[in-house]
Amino acid sequence: MKASRFFIGTLKEAPADAEIVSHKLMVRAGMIRRVAGGIYNYLPVGLRSIRKVEQIVREEMNRAGAIELLMPAVQPAELWQESGRWVKYGPELLRFKDRKQADFVMGPTHEEVVTDIARNQIKSYRQLPVNFYQVQTKFRDEIRPRFGVMRGREFIMKDAYSFDKDVDGLKESYRKMYDAYTRIFTRLGLEFRAVAADNGSIGGSGSHEFHVIADTGEDAIAYCPTSEFAANVEAADALPLVAERAAPTEPMQKVATPGAAKCEAVADMLGIPLERTIKSIVLATDNNADNEGAEPTIWLLLLRGDHDLNEIKVSKQPGLADARFATEAEIVEWFGTPPGYLGPIGTKKPVNVIADSTAANMSDFVVGANDAGYHITGVNWGRDLPEPIVADVRNVKKGDPSPDGKGVLDICRGIEVGHVFQLGTRYSDAMNATFLDETGKPQPMVMGCYGIGITRILGAAIEQNFDDKGIIWPEAIAPFEVVLCPMGYDRSELVREHADRLYGELVAAGIDVILDDRGERPGVMFADWELIGVPHRLVIGERGLKDGKIEYQGRRDAEATLLPAGDAAASVAQKVRAALAR
Amino acid sequence: MKASRFFIGTLKEAPADAEIVSHKLMVRAGMIRRVAGGIYNYLPVGLRSIRKVEQIVREEMNRAGAIELLMPAVQPAELWQESGRWVKYGPELLRFKDRKQADFVMGPTHEEVVTDIARNQIKSYRQLPVNFYQVQTKFRDEIRPRFGVMRGREFIMKDAYSFDKDVDGLKESYRKMYDAYTRIFTRLGLEFRAVAADNGSIGGSGSHEFHVIADTGEDAIAYCPTSEFAANVEAADALPLVAERAAPTEPMQKVATPGAAKCEAVADMLGIPLERTIKSIVLATDNNADNEGAEPTIWLLLLRGDHDLNEIKVSKQPGLADARFATEAEIVEWFGTPPGYLGPIGTKKPVNVIADSTAANMSDFVVGANDAGYHITGVNWGRDLPEPIVADVRNVKKGDPSPDGKGVLDICRGIEVGHVFQLGTRYSDAMNATFLDETGKPQPMVMGCYGIGITRILGAAIEQNFDDKGIIWPEAIAPFEVVLCPMGYDRSELVREHADRLYGELVAAGIDVILDDRGERPGVMFADWELIGVPHRLVIGERGLKDGKIEYQGRRDAEATLLPAGDAAASVAQKVRAALAR
Structure with missing residues (x-):
């Protein structure tokens, strides 16, 4: 073309x-x-x-x-x-x-x-x-x-x-x-x-x-x-990250954590890893749709502090298909305190506790105290609170074991x-x-x-292949595989001769090549073809040709290299073929 | 395939x-x-x-x-x-x-x-x-x-x-x-x-x-x-078919033509060529749309008896853009007689006469007498009736001169x-x-x-290429150029070997070939491919192969011919290429 x-x-x-x-x-x-x-x-x-x-x-x-x-x-x-x-x-x-x-x-x-x-x-x-x-x-x-x-x-x-x-x-x-x-x-x-x-x-x-x-x-x-x-x-x-629950080593203790409503802040304040904290998420399911006054069921979901809730997994749990986040009024009514310091111990009214499979294997952990500004440390399942319902309700994260047992997730x-x-x-x-x-x-x-x-x-x-100059096409779907940029196609017979020769050789080699014979300035030509993303460029100029050279630059290359003028077409055709064969 | x-x-x-x-x-x-x-x-x-x-x-x-x-x-x-x-x-x-x-x-x-x-x-x-x-x-x-x-x-x-x-x-x-x-x-x-x-x-x-x-x-x-x-x-x-008007040779004469309302019947009855007769077509244009009682203008179009009116050409004539066919009542009012024996001579009220360019050059012609059961023979322009408006208002017909002057129309x-x-x-x-x-x-x-x-x-x-068996595709747009019909592909190793060989040879030759390996009976195979219209067929059968022959039949051929088994692929490939090069 x-x-x-x-x-x-x-x-x-x-x-x-x-x-x-x-x-x-x-x-x-x-x-x-x-x-x-x-x-x-x-x-x-x-x-x-x-x-x-x-x-x-x-x-x-x-x-x-x-x-x-x-x-x-x-x-x-x-x-x-x-x-x-x-x-x-x-x-x-x-x-x-x-x-x-x-x-x-x-x-x-x-x-x-x-x-x-x-x-x-x-x-x-x-x-x-x-x-x-x-x-x-x-x-x-x-x-x-x-x-x-x-x-x-x-x-x-x-x-x-x-x-x-x-x-x-x-x-x-x-x-x-x-x-x-x-x-x-x-x-x-x-x-x-x-x-x-x-x-x-x-x-x-x-x-x-x-x-x-x-x-x-x-x-x-x-x-x-x-x-x-x-x-x-x-x-x-998400597999449990703690294979087996360790025995308790700490006593349960209520500690002041003023202003530390998030697990990260609690861990910071207490000088413990985030992985020792448990976050509380409160869901509600409505009972008896016909009776407006019926009380909802309140669910407390417990996840390790660094984990995120997976709502799709939650919705697959028995009874939770239509769960919604609890309202602040419901939280106050069931937990006796607004959100921020919630936990499974000492709720005002009974809640169903579900622990994520990792949280369920933790020991000596920290939870909210259901008292604004306080958490409880050294909490242990069985000893300090009943065994929870256990379920996979979190998103996996980088570093988790792969579910197929063959490595670690990214x-x-x-x-x-x-x-x-x-x-x-x-x-x-x-x-x-x-x-x-x-x-x-x-x-x-x-x-x-x-x-x-x-x-x-x-x-x-x-989205996968671009830089600040434009697109970087894989060869297989580039609008053209190679662009020939002659410097002065209309002025220099030498340039035109070599450009036409290279064009003919590349076409004969089955390469999808475009010869830029528009007569644009080099800056415009280069910018256009870098924007369009043609993966291979040959620049044909009088200066190079005097030394028998053609300038080649791959779209991802930082620098141009010089090719012998006679081999340039074969050489770039080889590059295209190699890329297509990948 | x-x-x-x-x-x-x-x-x-x-x-x-x-x-x-x-x-x-x-x-x-x-x-x-x-x-x-x-x-x-x-x-x-x-x-x-x-x-x-x-x-x-x-x-x-x-x-x-x-x-x-x-x-x-x-x-x-x-x-x-x-x-x-x-x-x-x-x-x-x-x-x-x-x-x-x-x-x-x-x-x-x-x-x-x-x-x-x-x-x-x-x-x-x-x-x-x-x-x-x-x-x-x-x-x-x-x-x-x-x-x-x-x-x-x-x-x-x-x-x-x-x-x-x-x-x-x-x-x-x-x-x-x-x-x-x-x-x-x-x-x-x-x-x-x-x-x-x-x-x-x-x-x-x-x-x-x-x-x-x-x-x-x-x-x-x-x-x-x-x-x-x-x-x-x-x-x-439509060019005038009579180049120059001949001088009158006959006197004008009213003749009885009972039951001969059409030019063909008049010519028959009088024993003259249809080309001596002129047909009358009556159009009307309405004047002064605001005044319902205004009289229309009546136009009489005269064409040689073997010619047909071209309404598109009529509509391009001055004053006739909105012309319509006259009603029977209008015809009776203007011509004094119902349709069938109308003509330009002796109308009851004045009409505009337009003669087609051929009719305008005729002499000694026959027209209706405006009297049921009668025509007038030996009519001549100028002598018996005024010169008409002349215009091209007919369809061309086979045998007319080509408007480019380079031959005769079909x-x-x-x-x-x-x-x-x-x-x-x-x-x-x-x-x-x-x-x-x-x-x-x-x-x-x-x-x-x-x-x-x-x-x-x-x-x-x-629509251009079919027969009672089905489609007959030109090679260029046939779904397949060649079909191979093996007789017993699943039963005969010999047949299968040759069919596969021919298939391979034709594919290698760049021919768009389909091998019918469905195992259908010959009758079904042949009927399918004739219906689908594949232009070339090779039938591979044990009987022919024993003589070293393959049966070839072009879709338009009445009979099959035998090709040497070894040359069959090359021979049919040659036929396809020749057709595509046409």
């Missing part, structure tokens, strides 16, 4: 509505332009990267035996009524009427349509398994579209749907997709993790999210660097770009998608679904 | 709603499935052909210097309000509200969005010309979607938009697109014609439609086989699959899309737009 035949729309300034770096850089690099909230034009530079992502996704989906088709963006309401999602799906499902007042939706996803295809096309177990996929424009009417392509309303997805005759088949289809996703994100050149997400519907690891690792990611991920374990922090099991942040999910028969039951099994009996097809956010990947890749 | 890893969804019966052959065959061949009226799933077989069309279109658009981008399907109403089309566009424009009650449309076309891009991105004449294109899903809420992909609601289009600094630039951009379209339809392997369509807005041939020629086409096209001339029958100029039927259009400044004026010219003065960009109906091409290709 020659730049004079291409469209480059770089900007000096990012738009005011761009909050995150990928959004800013995609606009500044001329990849996207806003049309309406969460709706973008993909300008030529952006589309090139999208197509490269799509191509890799297609190759790996095909390799995994999935078959491409294309379903419509506009879907009739009837199918959504059949599945039940016409009612269940919130306002993110864009509903509208056509000119004949028939109800339609703009598809945010295609389970209904593909299940309709399967029930019409698949009659026999002999036709199973099958996995249909598409690369398609979807629409989700986000209440607050933001972050550019990261949370847009109109976006491009690859979605696949597998149909199997039984759960074993589903598990095999699922594994194939899991492996394909692993290959896809590896080939894209992104640092990523597959994160277990228990979907609860089938059991086991029925669902994995694929996250691109980036400091700016929305999700906190707990992972074990020495094993495959990875899970959302909210979903990761925490990173991630951006979800893919999701594989064992659906089971949720849609085939609702929509009567059956096949005849080996005995001639109709059985519901067992489904899986597998999504990749094509456009979102661009944003995630940038 | 191996059929066992693919999805083939052929059907014995076409759906009841399929009216035309391409719709029937696309459903039966498993290319499309209806989701709602005018909304289809593209099943794997169909998608393969779509992708091939897209690929050829992209290659030729890129070659012509157009730059690909991607605009959204969902567009904000504001842009359509700016252009004025929010009001002007009928109910085919699907309008809806998002969750915040903001107005949006599903884009049936993208002039507004692309003009918005241009006015934001293009500041200077130095950035012009530029031509942006996309391949994108569009929606048009047809009142009566039908004919499968030929008139769907959701469909795939390639649309391109050129921006130039002046009309000369536009004409060059237009010519490039015209040439690209010519290459595209040639490469697609379709018989087509570029048809002039005067859009009236810029003058000259500001618009061409590209039609695939097919007997079932909606449009009648007049074309000259010995020149480039082609136009919709409605738009083609008539065929076509399906419009592409359209190139000189828009001018209609959108850039309305949306203030200006650039600074060489003198620093803002000027409106001069636009062209260029569409190709990607999905429609499939239907048109089938």
